[in-house]
Amino acid sequence: MKHLLLACLVPMTLTAQSMQQLTEQLGKTVLYGDIALSHDGAHIAWVQSTATTTSKQTYVRGTSGSAPATLVKIPITGERTDFDPAWSPDSKTLAVFSSAGEKEQRQLWTVNADGSDPKKITDLKGYAARPRWSHDGKQIAFLYIEGAGGGGPLMAAPTTTGVIDTAIHNQRIAALDIPSGQLHQVSPANLHIYDYDWSPDDKTFVVTAAPGPGDNNWWIAQIYTIDIAKGNATSIYKPSLQVAVPRWSPDGKSIAFIEGLMSDEGFHGGDLFTISADGHEVRNRT
Secondary structure (H helix, E strand, O other): OHHHHHHHHHHHHHHHHHHHHHHHHHHHOEEEEEEEEOOOOOEEEEEEEEOOOOOEEEEEEEOOOOOOOEEOOOOOOOOOEEEEEEEOOOOOEEEEEEEOOOOOOOEEEEEEOOOOOOEEOOOOOEEEEEEEEOOOOOEEEEEEEEOOOOOOOOOOOOOOOOOOOOOOOOOEEEEEEOOOOOEEEOOOOOEEEEEEEEOOOOOEEEEEEEEOOHHHHHHHOEEEEEEOOOOOEEEEEOOOOEEEEEEEOOOOOEEEEEEEOOOOOOOOOOEEEEEEOOOOOOEEOO
């Protein structure tokens, strides 16, 4: 009987030890994401975490030399979570979304290239992501769902209780004027924006978008251009499959994008196409 009891306890002890060792190893496993290289190539930023923590924090370091990475010290209490670092055109400033936890409100912060002098530059109430600087460095645009959550159909959503909100909260492009701090939503309220890019002259956005609700209609999204001053959206391409990642050419005359059969937003694949900025001359480049 003693031998039987010992035989039963030994595997349990080994399993407990193995689990402890596994947990310790996972705690040492560093995860890197949201990597951003400055435009002058002198600095790199990324969001870093471990496999056993929910905290995600931004680090910066120079691309030359042996100086260690610097933690960006944003004054937030709680389980800080950073997202989407983006460099200014002159490579002197880094913008990054940060919150006191995965489910807490994100705000946009800026820091110097060395990670110093953090400044909160927004007071948002809603989902926000993908900050992108204008080419003149005077504005930062980002995707924004005012007064509601977001993140796409693959993101976990809280359980709905009580009176169910039937309103459609579309994801729009918001542009922050840095000198004045003024925020205004640029894209039409009836369009859900999935991705976007500034034109080289900062006067137009190219977007992939569809009428809301966004989680339902990504598969029928078209490519639009949006006049930033007027807020008008013009469809320049209606695809036969799904489209993603629209990007302007440096001269502003063409737009590149991916078109193919895609299952969900964020899982992009297909062929590389280009189209003229006025919606003509569509070419499959691959």
